[in-house]
Each structure stands twice: as structure tokens, then as C-alpha cells.
Amino acid sequence: MEKNGFSFEISHAGRGLARAGVITTPHGVIQTPCFIPVGTKATVKSVLPETMKSLGSQALLANAYHLYLQPGADLIDEAGGLSTFMNWPGPTVTDSGGFQVLSLGVGFKKVLAMDATTFRADDVVAHKKDRLAHVDDEGVTFKSHIDGSMHRFTPEISMQVQHQIGADIIFAFDECTTLHNTRKYQEGAIERTSAWAIRCLDEHKKLTDTRKEKPYQALFGVIQGAQYEDLRRAAAKDLGSMSSSGISFDGFGIGGALDKDSLGRIVSWVNQELPEDKPKHLLGIGAPEDLFTGIENGIDTFDCVTPSRIARTSSVYTFEGRFNISNAPYRRAFKPIDANCDCYTCANYSRAYVHHLFRAKEILAATLATIHNERFILRLVDQIRQAIIDGTYGDMKADFLSRYSIRRPGAH
Numbered sequence: 196m197e198k199n200g201f202s203f204e205i206s207h208a209g210r211g212l213a214r215a216g217v218i219t220t221p222h223g224v225i226q227t228p229c230f231i232p233v234g235t236k237a238t239v240k241s242v243l244p245e246t247m248k249s250l251g252s253q254a255l256l257a258n259a260y261h262l263y264l265q266p267g268a269d270l271i272d273e274a275g276g277l278s279t280f281m282n283w284p285g286p287t288v289t290d291s292g293g294f295q296v297l298s299l300g301v302g303f304k305k306v307l308a309m310d311a312t313t314f315r316a317d318d319v320v321a322h323k324k325d326r327l328a329h330v331d332d333e334g335v336t337f338k339s340h341i342d343g344s345m346h347r348f349t350p351e352i353s354m355q356v357q358h359q360i361g362a363d364i365i366f367a368f369d370e371c372t373t374l375h376n377t378r379k380y381q382e383g384a385i386e387r388t389s390a391w392a393i394r395c396l397d398e399h400k401k402l403t404d405t406r407k408e409k410p411y412q413a414l415f416g417v418i419q420g421a422q423y424e425d426l427r428r429a430a431a432k433d434l435g436s437m438s439s440s441g442i443s444f445d446g447f448g449i450g451g452a453l454d455k456d457s458l459g460r461i462v463s464w465v466n467q468e469l470p471e472d473k474p475k476h477l478l479g480i481g482a483p484e485d486l487f488t489g490i491e492n493g494i495d496t497f498d499c500v501t502p503s504r505i506a507r508t509s510s511v512y513t514f515e516g517r518f519n520i521s522n523a524p525y526r527r528a529f530k531p532i533d534a535n536c537d538c539y540t541c542a543n544y545s546r547a548y549v550h551h552l553f554r555a556k557e558i559l560a561a562t563l564a565t566i567h568n569e570r571f572i573l574r575l576v577d578q579i580r581q582a583i584i585d586g587t588y589g590d591m592k593a594d595f596l597s598r599y600s601i602r603r604p605g606a607h
């Protein structure tokens with residue numbers, strides 16, 4: 196499958212639906228399975244793009260909603276596109292903005308942790324917050340989180356914004372729901388997402404034709420359907436075979452409500468229905484144990500803000516589990532965060548030093564912790580990829596999970 200500089204080749208099949216392959220984009224290749232770090236506003240917070248490259252990052256994902264509001268998609272277009280603007284020479288990805296505009300003020304995470312009886316299911320609003328987004332059949336009207344100004348995203352506007360930003364892989368505008376929406380609401384959301392997917396294909400074709408001098412951008416459709424098997428399978432069948440203006444989707448994202456218990460089931464339902472030869476991206480998932488679940492159910496790429504976000508609150512990964520380096524036991528721990536890690540932070544600094552930086556509120560704390568966490572996840576996915584190629588995936592997974600989260604890593 197080769198289209199204007201974009202292609203996907205599967206090189207090795209592993210256990211279940213697992214596979215290793217290569218995505219080729221106009222800005223370079225992505226060897227899959229691959230973890231794609233998130234630079235929401237065209238920067239992975241506190242870390243240079245050159246450092247991300249040295250950590251093994253093959254691609255970066257930025258957020259269309261944030262870049263639309265600031266500095267503006269037209270400005271990024273004028274700068275020569277996202278890759279040039281942020282000095283990241285490799286492949287880039289943007290998500291459609293759908294999740295961000297729909298979760299404004301809703302507090303998805305908080306809501307999901309709440310008692311389901313305390314709020315109206317189809318109008319979930321976090322405690323003491325106004326709902327900042329309103330959905331209709333045409334699109335979403337929302338209030339900027341920056342200055343309160345009103346904006347509107349439709350499938351056409353999302354495509355226009357993502358074409359101006361110019362990432363190699365872009366996503367169709369979808370309606371993201373929560374596990375607490377009613378079944379009837381989920382059915383309506385699936386219908387809207389399907390109608391919006393066709394409008395995205397049409398607008399994408401139009402923009403690709405009128406901006407011929409720009410590098411080709413691959414468009415991925417997004418599969419919703421929450422926790423319902425019939426809705427997920429129907430959405431995957433629908434978008435998997437969808438064609439409009441003579442084009443179809445180059446790949447697919449799996450989005451929406453996914454909790455740990457249902458993740459593997461949902462991903463396998465969807466990937467059983469989607470065309471096998473197209474790349475599959477799992478949106479917003481990146482916990483170590485979830486990476487295994489995604490990959491063995493057919494996921495090729497992941498993005499997640501978690502490694503850098505938790506790093507800034509002093510939480511670090513190790514092969515024995517996650518711990519908070521600000522805690523007292525690490526004050527005099529003169530050993531690396533993880534002795535098995537090959538990152539710059541672990542090669543040069545002790546837990547005690549990073550602990551000190553966090554306690555002293557020094558900026559370098561965020562940089563050193565982010566370097567370590569991003570390397571940990573990037574390397575883990577690379578190790579999974581190698582295990583699929585070598586045929587040792589089962590042993591590799593068992594070995595990792597037997598050590599991970601068994602106990603809190605010792606201080607000494």
C-alpha cells in the first residue's frame with residue numbers, strides 16, 4: 196500500500212493480532228509497534244526535540260485544538276508546517292481536537308472516578324465547572340479555555356486546521372463519549388461520527404488536491420462505540436469500508452471510553468473488523484501493562500501524555516514499578532532511578548539528586564524525570580517490537596510483568 200509517500204508494511208506476525216511493521220511518511224519512517232510521545236503545544240514539555248530523538252522517539256504527536264487556539268494553525272502553515280516550526284525533523288501526528296473540545300469542563304477523568312448516580316449521564320460536568328462544549332449534528336461549539344472566547348469545530352474546520360498544521364498523520368473529527376453516557380446517546384454519537392467521517396474524507400480530498408505542493412498527509416478514521424461490542428464492531432465495519440470522493444482512510448484510531456478491564460476486548464473487536472493491512476493507533480493509552488494488551492490485540496502505534504505529565508509530578512517508572520522520587524526514602528539514595536535504564540538521567544544522576552531538585556522546585560527536575568520516563572516507555576515498546584520479530588513475545592511479556600509493580604523499588 197503506497198500512496199504519495201505514505202505506506203504501511205507488516206513485516207512480522209506475532210501472537211494473537213500482534214505484528215511488527217513499518218509506516219513510511221514524507222518525514223521519515225516509524226517502525227511499529229511504536230510509542231509516540233505527546234508534545235501537546237508543539238513541545239514535549241521541558242525537553243529539547245534533539246533529546247527526544249536521542250531517546251529513540253520516532254514521531255511526536257501535537258494537539259490540533261491547542262495549536263488552533265495558540266499560536267493559530269495559519270501561523271504554523273506560514274512557518275512551513277509543524278515539523279519545521281518545532282524543529283522536529285521526523286514524522287508528526289495531530290489529533291483532531293475532538294477529545295479536547297468535548298472534554299472541556301467535563302473533567303472526563305474525574306467524572307469516571309465519581310459515583311455514576313451523582314450526575315446526569317448525558318450531561319456530565321465536573322463538580323463546580325460549567326460545561327464549555329455543546330454538540331449538535333453539524334459540529335461542536337466550545338469556549339476557549341484560554342480567554343473564554345467562543346469557537347466552533349466541524350469536520351471541515353478540523354480538516355482545514357490539521358492541513359494547515361501539516362502533520363504526516365491526522366485524525367478524522369469524531370464525537371468522544373464517556374462510559375457513563377446512555378446506550379441511546381452512544382448510538383447517536385456513532386451515527387454523528389460516521390456522518391462526520393464522510394465529511395472529513397471529502398474535505399481532506401479537496402484540501403489535498405488544492406495544496407498539491409505540500410507533503411501528503413495520511414488521514415485516520417476514529418472508531419468509537421464505548422463499551423458496547425455491537426456498536427464498536429459496527430463502527431469498525433462502517434469506517435473500515437468507507438469511501439467518499441474516491442478515497443478511504445489510510446489508517447484508524449481507536450478512541451473513546453476505554454478502561455483497563457475492557458481495553459483488550461474492545462481493541463480486539465475493532466481490529467477483527469478493520470482491514471488488516473492498515474495501521475491502527477490507540478489514542479491516549481500508554482501505561483506499561485496496557486501497551487502489551489494493545490499490541491497483542493493488533494495496535495501498531497500509541498500516544499500518551501502520561502510519561503511526561505507524571506514526570507513533572509515526580510513520579511518515575513522502573514522495571515519494578517512506579518514510585519514517587521520526592522518521597523523521603525529517596526533523599527539519600529545515591530543510585531540511579533533504574534539501574535537497568537540506559538537514559539542520560541540514569542547514566543549521570545542519582546535518585547538523591549533528582550529528589551533534591553524536586554524538593555527545591557528546580558526546573559531541571561522536570562527535564563531529568565521526563566527524559567527518564569519517555570525513554571522507559573519508548574524502550575519498552577522497542578523491546579516488545581524486537582520480541583515479536585524474534586518470536587519471544589510471550590516470554591518477554593511474562594518476564595516484564597513478573598517484575599513490574601510487584602513491590603515499591605527500594606531506596607538503597
Ligand SMILES: [Zn+2]
Nearest residue numbers: 536538541567
Ligand atoms: Zn533512566
